[in-house]
Amino acid sequence: MKAELKPVEWKNNLVVILDQTLLPFREEYIKTSDYREVVSAIRRLAVRGAPAIGIAAAYAVAAGAHNFQGRGVLSFIKNIYRIIQALADSRPTARNLFWVLERLQKIVNEGQTVADMRRALVNEAQQIHEEQIVTDRYISQLGAKLFERGGAILTHCNAGALATGGFGTALGVIKQAYAEGKAITVIATETRPLLQGARLTAFELQKAGIPFTLITDSMAGSFMRQGKIQAVITGADRIASNGDTANKIGTYSLAVLAKEHGIPFYVAAPMSTVDLSIASGQDIIIEERPADEVTTLGGTRIVKRGVKVANPAFDMPPHEYITAIVTENGIMRGEYEKGFAKSRQ
Amino acid sequence: MKAELKPVEWKNNLVVILDQTLLPFREEYIKTSDYREVVSAIRRLAVRGAPAIGIAAAYAVAAGAHNFQGRGVLSFIKNIYRIIQALADSRPTARNLFWVLERLQKIVNEGQTVADMRRALVNEAQQIHEEQIVTDRYISQLGAKLFERGGAILTHCNAGALATGGFGTALGVIKQAYAEGKAITVIATETRPLLQGARLTAFELQKAGIPFTLITDSMAGSFMRQGKIQAVITGADRIASNGDTANKIGTYSLAVLAKEHGIPFYVAAPMSTVDLSIASGQDIIIEERPADEVTTLGGTRIVKRGVKVANPAFDMPPHEYITAIVTENGIMRGEYEKGFAKSRQ
Numbered sequence: 153m154k155a156e157l158k159p160v161e162w163k164n165n166l167v168v169i170l171d172q173t174l175l176p177f178r179e180e181y182i183k184t185s186d187y188r189e190v191v192s193a194i195r196r197l198a199v200r201g202a203p204a205i206g207i208a209a210a211y212a213v214a215a216g217a218h219n220f221q222g223r224g225v226l227s228f229i230k231n232i233y234r235i236i237q238a239l240a241d242s243r244p245t246a247r248n249l250f251w252v253l254e255r256l257q258k259i260v261n262e263g264q265t266v267a268d269m270r271r272a273l274v275n276e277a278q279q280i281h282e283e284q285i286v287t288d289r290y291i292s293q294l295g296a297k298l299f300e301r302g303g304a305i306l307t308h309c310n311a312g313a314l315a316t317g318g319f320g321t322a323l324g325v326i327k328q329a330y331a332e333g334k335a336i337t338v339i340a341t342e343t344r345p346l347l348q349g350a351r352l353t354a355f356e357l358q359k360a361g362i363p364f365t366l367i368t369d370s371m372a373g374s375f376m377r378q379g380k381i382q383a384v385i386t387g388a389d390r391i392a393s394n395g396d397t398a399n400k401i402g403t404y405s406l407a408v409l410a411k412e413h414g415i416p417f418y419v420a421a422p423m424s425t426v427d428l429s430i431a432s433g434q435d436i437i438i439e440e441r442p443a444d445e446v447t448t449l450g451g452t453r454i455v456k457r458g459v460k461v462a463n464p465a466f467d468m469p470p471h472e473y474i475t476a477i478v479t480e481n482g483i484m485r486g487e488y489e490k491g492f493a494k495s496r497q
Numbered sequence: 498m499k500a501e502l503k504p505v506e507w508k509n510n511l512v513v514i515l516d517q518t519l520l521p522f523r524e525e526y527i528k529t530s531d532y533r534e535v536v537s538a539i540r541r542l543a544v545r546g547a548p549a550i551g552i553a554a555a556y557a558v559a560a561g562a563h564n565f566q567g568r569g570v571l572s573f574i575k576n577i578y579r580i581i582q583a584l585a586d587s588r589p590t591a592r593n594l595f596w597v598l599e600r601l602q603k604i605v606n607e608g609q610t611v612a613d614m615r616r617a618l619v620n621e622a623q624q625i626h627e628e629q630i631v632t633d634r635y636i637s638q639l640g641a642k643l644f645e646r647g648g649a650i651l652t653h654c655n656a657g658a659l660a661t662g663g664f665g666t667a668l669g670v671i672k673q674a675y676a677e678g679k680a681i682t683v684i685a686t687e688t689r690p691l692l693q694g695a696r697l698t699a700f701e702l703q704k705a706g707i708p709f710t711l712i713t714d715s716m717a718g719s720f721m722r723q724g725k726i727q728a729v730i731t732g733a734d735r736i737a738s739n740g741d742t743a744n745k746i747g748t749y750s751l752a753v754l755a756k757e758h759g760i761p762f763y764v765a766a767p768m769s770t771v772d773l774s775i776a777s778g779q780d781i782i783i784e785e786r787p788a789d790e791v792t793t794l795g796g797t798r799i800v801k802r803g804v805k806v807a808n809p810a811f812d813m814p815p816h817e818y819i820t821a822i823v824t825e826n827g828i829m830r831g832e833y834e835k836g837f838a839k840s841r842q
Contacts, residue, residue: 196643232539326793342791342799344689344713350792358801366806368689368791369715374812377749402715404722408757409750413663446713447695448686449794455687455695456521462710467719 201315303382313388546660648727656732742780
């Protein structure tokens with residue numbers, strides 16, 4: 153089966169979401185016109201990955217617009233505002249979600265008739281998705297140049313097709329480099345607590361036929377020490393102006409370990425992940441998720457009741473640990489603030 | 498219930514092993530006079546922790562000696578040799594196992610009659626266990642001095658009563674410091690793949706009433722960055738002459754991260770863990786364990802079949818990442834080769 157994985161789609165005026173909590177063992181889809189189901193899917197990580205969350209949210213707004221049953225422009229606008237607000241409250245860290253909602257909000261702010269806004273919102277959602285597909289290709293092709301010399305590339309969590317709705321960012325770079333015949337192999341961290349590496353990245357790499365080894369998160373340092381890793385590349389959930397990058401919990405440790413071992417640490421993400429409104433990572437809100445993600449697995453309890461657990465979903469390598477950031481606009485090595493500003497022109 | 502946890506005991510001439518694979522949910526004991534059952538218990542980590550493995554092996558030899566049904570000294574000696582060999586083949590990394598077997602081997606090498614050797618082997622096994630209990634107390638009391646200023650102490654895997662058959666080493670230090678009224682809290686890493694932190698250290702800390710937070714292994718770096726960890730202390734499975742220390746996979750990453758954040762990284766272990774026959778960690782054999790420890794979690798399969806997995810049980814912080822090593826002979830800060838030699842006098 154050569155079909156791309158489609159974590160989120162717009163089909164017959166419904167939002168179709170591949171339920172990633174069931175992967176890799178079951179491929180089941182949520183089909184809905186109800187934004188509340190999309191909010192729930194985002195919250196419980198049925199759809200995850202910063203770009204894919206944004207696209208799912210865009211389609212949720214589109215579905216809300218398409219299925220609006222009320223009367224009058226004001227009622228329509230209020231309805232869309234309510235949907236946008238609910239989606240904005242679903243998860244706090246990924247920048248793309250807010251970037252998408254701002255684009256849709258703008259249409260409503262400037263719209264005149266229900267029919268126009270409805271059409272424009274659906275078009276904009278599809279446009280956002282299409283842009284992501286193009287962006288992923290740019291990122292992948294640009295990023296692949298980083299791996300001319302081949303070697304074992306470590307990636308954390310999942311920044312593949314499942315995370316973006318396109319070709320992937322960090323994993324897109326890896327897939328592209330492999331497709332170009334570069335002599336690469338992959339080390340995939342399992343990524344506790346929710347095992348996006350073991351479940352999703354492994355699934356994508358198996359489908360792509362790329363050789364890889366799965367490790368627990370705790371093995372990365374030892375592998376670096378032994379010369380078994382030549383580069384690290386991850387996605388991002390939000391990037392501050394100065395390059396500080398929020399990404400899946402564990403990314404910070406990997407960045408520090410990479411630096412200690414003289415291994416390049418790369419971030420690959422679309423410009424929609426860059427938040428120019430914040431100066432540094434200090435201003436990024438890190439989501440704390442439910443304890444049962446750590447204390448249970450597939451319904452099986454692995455820790456006794458009464459144990460206090462921390463479960464921050466993200467952490468934040470500061471820019472000084474990042475060798476380069478790859479966006480659709482190019483590869484930036486330091487001086488990110490200038491680079492991002494230039495990209496915008 | 499205030500009783501100490503007893504991972505291994507000698508009772509009515511049987512080896513009694515608490516099956517730690519079932520903790521924290523079930524407390525079941527293996528009672529056997531058959532060394533092959535002890536080998537199996539060691540292999541599948543029903544008994545684990547370098548000192549506890551050594552004690553279990555000692556009692557397995559004692560049981561073999563006690564239950565010897567054959568005739569003649571030569572037959573007895575051959576039988577004990579076979580038992581020692583089987584135990585030596587059970588797990589390669591922990592030094593204590595070999596240190597114990599060498600002590601028992603010596604008795605057989607120098608013994609004259611079956612009755613004498615039998616008595617001496619049983620006595621020596623019990624002696625080894627009693628020494629460990631005393632040693633743990635020394636280590637704990639010495640080590641507690643490291644935490645005068647209190648703070649949050651991170652420990653990895655389990656180096657408590659369950660790992661030693663006594664009070665514990667790294668976790669013994671923590672328990673002792675807490676008992677002395679020092680203002681400490683604990684951060685326990687869950688310790689993938691086999692979750693000794695989530696299952697065993699959490700269990701011991703709950704029993705001891707010490708406040709702690711459980712985290713995934715991947716969170717440690719971020720916690721350090723945020724100033725949420727003031728020290729790290731772990732046990733050891735084998736320490737080379739120069740202080741290079743083999744311990745549970747993930748320890749190396751923690752040592753690097755601690756150094757990067759200016760946080761002291763301590764190792765607590767009995768002198769029986771020190772292997773003066775090897776100059777550096779390069780000569781320590783790292784056990785590679787079965788893939789299904791990584792591909793399953795709490796009995797649930799989390800990875801598709803056909804995925805290549807690495808599962809080294811240990812890694813090795815070199816001495817330059819270690820702030821101090823605590824043994825029953827004192828606290829050593831660097832110059833470990835000299836320190837260990839002095840300790841032996």
